Amino acid sequence: MLQRHQILLHTSYKCKKSNFADVARTFSSASPLTLTAVAECVRKGDVITANSEEERQVLRLMRELNVLTASVPGSAGSRIAVRNEIRGMQMEKGLPSFYLTVNPADVYSPILKFMAGSEIDIDNLLPEDVPHFHEQSILVSKNPAVSAKFFDLYINAFITRPTEGKDSSLLNPVA
Template sequence: MKRQVKHFLNLRDRRFQEHPTFSFTAFNLIQRRSILLQAKLKVDKASFQTVADDIAATSWDAIQAICDRASKGEHIVPQNDDERRVLRLMRQVKVLTSKVPGSAASKASMRNEIRGLMMTKGMPSWYVTVNPADTFNPIVQFLAGSDIDVDNLLPDQVPQYMPQAMLVAKNPVVAARFFNIYMHAFIKTLLGYAPKSDSQ
């Protein structure tokens, strides 16, 4: 599905790029699928058998009842043994989503990786914040199909903030392409690193 969505967003016809909800809907579907395929459940080793027995004995009706009350913001008081079992499982079972991009667990995993690198390699001696300003860069207009010569840009062709901001809001795919090109150029030119897979 990722390849299909990428194909649609790379078409010369910009109907998918500029569609107000296509990108959000496609990302939502991809994210949900990733969670279903890669999320894992974690329990303490000592309570594994108890948790397994509770999962096997829990009815779907009890889970649905708890979900309905939770979605309404109600204070959940178990009405029977089944619902008490569901609440106990909610306390004992943890969901791991560190392999799902964009999830809170994924961000925490990346932060831990940075901390690990600092422990083994030392604190960074050089720090820079890169800020590709897509609302002022003419490359964004060029990627959006404007007939301009980026190498010989005239003063009156320098993008103004509001029209450029509207362009980025209307077509976020163009902004993403610009960011990708900009970061590849920064890494290759200033850091001197150009992986073989670099297609830019």
């Protein structure tokens, strides 16, 4: 819902300057019913079929316009913007000498199940105690806050290094 709200607030369209007059004329002349009909066809995966000349114009309009959503986190435009930023950093600073991707798989972690309130002895974990993907997926969907806390815990445990001689319990992080 939040991403849809961001899309509605921050989406813009871009077209070539030479095509702007034609695009604006087509966009202003298209009826809302035709736009809805074409949007429904596109939603179903059909981007070719047009039943009228007006629908053909709307499909042509869709090919002419580029949707810009770079300021909406998680959108395709946002990913492209981040990739371009990474490329710029590579041009300025050179290629990275070390690259790492961390993937905290919450749907397989007994720690998340423990954080959600299940009684698990993590120190003596048996194979049958490891959560199954389906039940863990349901747990994650019902407890998104626990999933977020697990992610934060996992990433902080990865980034920080325990200091020698101090208690570095991961399940009770000090804020």
